[in-house]
Amino acid sequence: MQFIDLHRQYQRIHSEIDQALKRVLEHGQFIMGPEIAELEGRLAAFVGARHCVCCSSGTDALLMPMMAAGIGPGDAVFTTPFSFFATAETVSLLGATPVFSDIDPHSYNLDPVALRQAVTEVLNEGRLTPRAILAVDLYGLCADYDALSAIACEFGLLLIEDGAQAFGATYQGRRAPNLADVGTTSFFPAKPLGCYGDGGAVFTNDDAQADVFRSIRIHGHGPDRANFVRIGLNARMDTLQAAVLLEKLSIYEDEIEARQGVATRYRKGFAGLPLVLQEIDADCRSVYAQFCIETDHRAALLAALGEAGIPTAIHYARPIHRMDVYAHLGYRPGSLPVAERVAERILALPFHPYLEPAEIDRIAGVIRQTLERIG
Numbered sequence: 001m002q003f004i005d006l007h008r009q010y011q012r013i014h015s016e017i018d019q020a021l022k023r024v025l026e027h028g029q030f031i032m033g034p035e036i037a038e039l040e041g042r043l044a045a046f047v048g049a050r051h052c053v054c055c056s057s058g059t060d061a062l063l064m065p066m067m068a069a070g071i072g073p074g075d076a077v078f079t080t081p082f083s084f085f086a087t088a089e090t091v092s093l094l095g096a097t098p099v100f101s102d103i104d105p106h107s108y109n110l111d112p113v114a115l116r117q118a119v120t121e122v123l124n125e126g127r128l129t130p131r132a133i134l135a136v137d138l139y140g141l142c143a144d145y146d147a148l149s150a151i152a153c154e155f156g157l158l159l160i161e162d163g164a165q166a167f168g169a170t171y172q173g174r175r176a177p178n179l180a181d182v183g184t185t186s187f188f189p190a191k192p193l194g195c196y197g198d199g200g201a202v203f204t205n206d207d208a209q210a211d212v213f214r215s216i217r218i219h220g221h222g223p224d225r226a227n228f229v230r231i232g233l234n235a236r237m238d239t240l241q242a243a244v245l246l247e248k249l250s251i252y253e254d255e256i257e258a259r260q261g262v263a264t265r266y267r268k269g270f271a272g273l274p275l276v277l278q279e280i281d282a283d284c285r286s287v288y289a290q291f292c293i294e295t296d297h298r299a300a301l302l303a304a305l306g307e308a309g310i311p312t313a314i315h316y317a318r319p320i321h322r323m324d325v326y327a328h329l330g331y332r333p334g335s336l337p338v339a340e341r342v343a344e345r346i347l348a349l350p351f352h353p354y355l356e357p358a359e360i361d362r363i364a365g366v367i368r369q370t371l372e373r374i375g
């Protein structure tokens with residue numbers, strides 16, 4: 001059994017993908033070929049955004065809106081400590097300071113009450129200038145954008161959605177990552193919508209902002225391509241990856257449905273067990289980049305699942321504010337207690353849209369037996 005079985009998806013659409021790749025090999029426009037614009041149109045339509053700018057990774061996608069906003073030294077970007085490292089890393093790469101704010105114990109996403117307090121503290125301290133909120137849709141579940149937008153408005157902050165794990169997730173009928181001033185996603189192979197290498201995209205409804213992203217994507221070029229008007233990146237998506245994504249996008253709606261079925265079956269399998277699951281509001285639909293359980297008995301479950309040949313992962317074992325690289329920021333054990341507690345108890349189970357009912361039942365069975373044995 002695999003943690004994320006990409007081969008089963010490939011088996012379903014192998015002839016379409018093979019043909020799409022062959023078309024690119026034949027037309028030979030490996031950089032900014034016609035598949036890029038076609039994919040951007042389809043991704044924008046999928047989430048209801050005016051613009052999509054495809055790029056080289058979810059990490060570069062995060063850099064682009066912060067570069068466009070001129071975020072740098074002396075600026076504070078408020079973000080979650082419970083995410084993949086790249087979220088905070090991009091803030092630091094631009095010379096700005098990530099300010100970590102604790103998560104909600106039920107959704108594992110930014111807690112708006114803690115966030116508002118963090119912004120107020122930074123303002124009172126007066127050392128850094130609050131510039132942006134960088135929210136993450138953890139495990140494919142959208143953060144609370146109503147509450148986050150209100151805070152962003154109150155303090156005049158740019159609200160950025162890191163939707164690397166949540167492309168196509170819904171929040172009050174709207175789709176990620178089109179829930180903030182600007183949204184980003186990743187097409188890393190293991191993400192819900194993944195390509196066969198690195199890839200990402202930025203989404204916005206602002207025409208001028210989209211033009212800046214397109215410029216930053218190619219070294220900061222101006223309307224006249226021989227003239228460079230800002231410092232940018234080499235952040236293009238490969239045409240071959242766009243060709244793969246076009247085929248995968250055609251079945252993505254169906255896969256999102258299948259993901260709901262897998263999650264529902266896991267939940268039924270866990271009925272009555274002392275496990276905490278990420279709480280999903282009725283007006284939200286997760287795309288389940290990860291399916292995690294929170295437990296007092298992680299070590300025992302890791303051992304039992306491992307013995308049964310069931311792969312597991314821990315996302316994330318160490319909250320970002322406790323990484324060595326951020327030691328200078330002065331966070332201590334207990335600084336952000338919710339994130340720290342969840343990091344000690346969380347465990348990710350195999351999850352993909354092609355997981356069979358019998359496989360889910362076997363995984364849930366091992367967990368049930370182990371917990372019942374412990375009592």
Ligand SMILES: *Cc1c(COP(=O)(O)O)cnc(C)c1O
Binds near residue numbers: 057188198200
């Ligand atoms: C995967 C991920 C990223 C980085 O995406 P890459 O495409 O690997 O650069 C950023 N943020 C979050 C929350 C992620 O899960």
